[in-house]
Amino acid sequence: MNISMTVNMVKRSFDVQPDEVLLDVLRCEGYLEVKGSCRTGDCGACTVLLDGRPVASCLTLAAKADGHAVTTVRGIGDQAHPHALQDAFVRNGAIQCGYCVPGAITSAKALLDENPDPTEEEVRLAMDSNYCRCSGYEQQVEAVLDAAAHLRKGDAK
Amino acid sequence: MGRITDYYHAVSLEDAFAKAKQLGSAAAYVGGGVELVLRRNPEVTTLIDLSRCGLDYVAAVGEGIEIGSQTTLTTISHSADIGHYAGGSLAWWAGHIAHNNLRDMITVGGAIGRNQPWNDVVPHLVALGAQVRLFDDAERIMPLAAYIEAKQSGVIIKNVLLPTDNAGSRGFLWRFTRTQQDISTLHFSALVRFEGNIITAANLVFAGRPGHAALYPRLSEVLIGKPLSHETFARLAEVAYDLVEVGTDFRATGEYRRELVRAAVVYLEEHMTGVAQ
Ligand SMILES: Cc1cc2nc3c(=O)[nH]c(=O)nc-3n(C[C@H](O)[C@H](O)[C@H](O)COP(=O)(O)OP(=O)(O)OC[C@H]3O[C@@H](n4cnc5c(N)ncnc54)[C@H](O)[C@@H]3O)c2cc1C
Ligand code: FES
Ligand code: FES
Numbered sequence: 413m414n415i416s417m418t419v420n421m422v423k424r425s426f427d428v429q430p431d432e433v434l435l436d437v438l439r440c441e442g443y444l445e446v447k448g449s450c451r452t453g454d455c456g457a458c459t460v461l462l463d464g465r466p467v468a469s470c471l472t473l474a475a476k477a478d479g480h481a482v483t484t485v486r487g488i489g490d491q492a493h494p495h496a497l498q499d500a501f502v503r504n505g506a507i508q509c510g511y512c513v514p515g516a517i518t519s520a521k522a523l524l525d526e527n528p529d530p531t532e533e534e535v536r537l538a539m540d541s542n543y544c545r546c547s548g549y550e551q552q553v554e555a556v557l558d559a560a561a562h563l564r565k566g567d568a569k
Numbered sequence: 570m571g572r573i574t575d576y577y578h579a580v581s582l583e584d585a586f587a588k589a590k591q592l593g594s595a596a597a598y599v600g601g602g603v604e605l606v607l608r609r610n611p612e613v614t615t616l617i618d619l620s621r622c623g624l625d626y627v628a629a630v631g632e633g634i635e636i637g638s639q640t641t642l643t644t645i646s647h648s649a650d651i652g653h654y655a656g657g658s659l660a661w662w663a664g665h666i667a668h669n670n671l672r673d674m675i676t677v678g679g680a681i682g683r684n685q686p687w688n689d690v691v692p693h694l695v696a697l698g699a700q701v702r703l704f705d706d707a708e709r710i711m712p713l714a715a716y717i718e719a720k721q722s723g724v725i726i727k728n729v730l731l732p733t734d735n736a737g738s739r740g741f742l743w744r745f746t747r748t749q750q751d752i753s754t755l756h757f758s759a760l761v762r763f764e765g766n767i768i769t770a771a772n773l774v775f776a777g778r779p780g781h782a783a784l785y786p787r788l789s790e791v792l793i794g795k796p797l798s799h800e801t802f803a804r805l806a807e808v809a810y811d812l813v814e815v816g817t818d819f820r821a822t823g824e825y826r827r828e829l830v831r832a833a834v835v836y837l838e839e840h841m842t843g844v845a846q
Contacts, residue, residue, distance in 0.1 A: 430616065453607065473605070476602055
């Protein structure tokens with residue numbers, strides 16, 4: 413079946429199987445920044461934004477995303493134009509192997525769009541699906557609070 | 570899912586029901602799709618998407634608060650009306666169970682449609698006295714507790730109604746899990762109404778055990794007409810310990826769950842009286 417969606421603001425159409433999940437469609441189409449791991453909704457690696465809200469793309473039927481807007485971590489920012497969150501992750505040493513980072517930043521982006529001044533507890537809740545086997549989480553939480561502070565001051569995009 | 574050959578975007582309830590009727594057990598309605606992807610049913614060949622049927626809403630109506638069946642946990646958690654209902658227990662828990670990237674996917678219709686033994690949404694709704702409005706060419710409404718006892722396949726869950734009568738009561742949910750994201754080893758939901766210091770109504774529901782959520786009217790009797798006191802809840806703990814069917818299955822023994830029943834009542838007492846034991 414044919415579905416259309418915008419991915420990172422670009423209109424795309426894809427030919428998909430009726431039971432294909434968004435994770436597989438995106439990766440087959442070259443959006444390799446979307447990571448898969450558990451495929452059971454547990455680890456958060458595959459998180460993307462669907463109409464601005466974080467979803468596990470491994471459990472999202474691609475057909476359900478027809479007509480909607482998908483944002484991957486690369487749509488949030490890239491090396492040339494990093495988002496404040498991406499800068500803050502680097503600055504705070506919140507990246508080790510990096511596998512969880514696309515999902516973590518995507519969840520954090522959804523939080524900051526909704527709540528520009530979150531508490532530490534709110535950050536932890538908004539990222540409670542994003543497992544990181546390297547960092548121990550502390551630096552990631554600090555990075556999100558740091559990015560939020562920069563965004564509020566207006567010295568970051 | 571086995572071999573899904575068709576994904577059908579229904580445009581109305583009538584359209585969805587007609588398609589489902591034509592296909593029988595080969596069709597399944599899609600809520601968030603989480604369960605449909607995770608636990609594939611080999612019988613199902615067609616998925617019927619309800620997202621274009623206008624079922625994603627929370628509305629205050631004469632009889633209470635209506636929650637459309639496509640409404641996600643996040644939307645429920647953000648609703649001011651639900652936040653004020655029965656002390657806000659449903660809104661708070663809808664924002665905390667499962668994971669952040671699933672709370673925007675899991676729908677109230679999908680939670681009821683699947684209703685696993687460890688589900689947290691269904692038992693809490695049962696405790697709140699929720700009713701469910703169904704569509705199968707015509708509309709009818711029934712208590713959610715009755716619906717989960719005798720679920721009919723092919724029927725569309727249209728919405729859930731939180732009745733006005735219970736808005737001023739106090740809701741409670743306690744779940745025993747290894748981590749916040751884990752599924753419940755024991756789930757206890759309650760709704761308690763009191764006038765002054767006297768308990769005037771109570772719904773007590775246990776889940777997170779073999780079988781689905783069960784309402785215990787015998788436990789309500791222990792509370793009704795009694796004062797909000799330690800003695801009342803101590804008696805409840807005693808009766809619940811003997812009465813609640815816990816079963817022995819994976820993840821916990823019956824004896825362990827039975828002790829959890831006692832602990833659950835201690836937390837209920839603390840919540841209702843504000844006094845930690
Ligand atoms: C990692 C993970 C963690 C989880 N943690 C929790 C937790 O902490 N607490 C908890 O309560 N649950 C938890 N869940 C379970 C979740 O609540 C269920 O999977 C839920 O059923 C998903 O809802 P859905 O809308 O995606 O359902 P779907 O997959 O869309 O549907 C489930 C069933 O309901 C039927 N259905 C859907 N909508 C309707 C309708 N309107 N009318 C009739 N039938 C319908 C479908 O045909 C299907 O049979 C978790 C799940 C995962 C994967
Ligand atoms: S791959 Fe989707 S949550 Fe782990
Ligand atoms: S940095 Fe390695 S999993 Fe998070």
